[in-house]
Amino acid sequence: MSVPSGRRGRSGRGSRVRAALGQLRHPPEFRVPPPFLDTGQADWVAHVLADVGTATEEPAPGGADTGTLLAAATGIWRAQRKLNQRVGEPSAADLRQVRRYVQAGRQALADGGLEIQEHDGAPFDPGQSLEVLAFQDEPGLTHEVVLETLRPSVYYRGERIQMGQVVVGRPAPGPTHGM
Template structure:
């Protein structure tokens, strides 16, 4: 599979060298890092994106493709949550770079029709299509609320392909007044 480089179809080391040297014109904080994928991986991703770009409104992919997309979506979601939780442990530059990678991955999935939905803080209704793993009494709550999303809901072109798993907080029982 061959992909043109945008300069008359030429690909190869010369265009990579020009791209790398072109980055030196910019201050270090504005330079784009080289891709973290190898040549074979980049070709595979380009092929998948090309296929996604020519896809019609078909149902969710079946078999290993759906499992791969779900694993990618859930993995990106978990990585983003971990980054948000441990932001103080990374350097500011590393944190920004990893966040950009995660956001780019999420955007690529969204552009392909895959939506990742988190439920933290949302009011809970028993009729919702969520798998509740635990209910937890929480003082101060006035209604049932999702305290934590353990696995996000994932939708492909509007159709749910993964049910979210959550922990729900409910108002703690108050003192009973005897008559």
């Protein structure tokens, strides 16, 4: 029995149910398992891979294109950071494999002279060559610390080609007395 054409495309839920039920016709060893990533995760991975693919195309004649290297470095850094946040999910084994691929790509960039520097947790000094996007009062801090790196510092053969962007935590002001 076919579904009338007016009902197709309304919801992907019906097609998923039909696909799951269709798998029951086959012996267990021939059933296709559901994908290990949900739609949002699959879209995110496709987007990151497209960014990395664009960034790793043939370099311009005469040397490496700095913009391409920056895009590759930042894309790989963001992908690795995102994957590190997803460790506890059920598909952790698959994500570990993807993390290894990203680490191998990052190592290849390092072997080519590109260093990606993250600043999370590092003490902050106003003389540092970092772009501070925000200061945030944090109780319990005794000195200024980088809370989050929003864009890493990137060095190519020892020369900075991208300044890092960070959020800095500073000691929260104590309660004022004598009001």
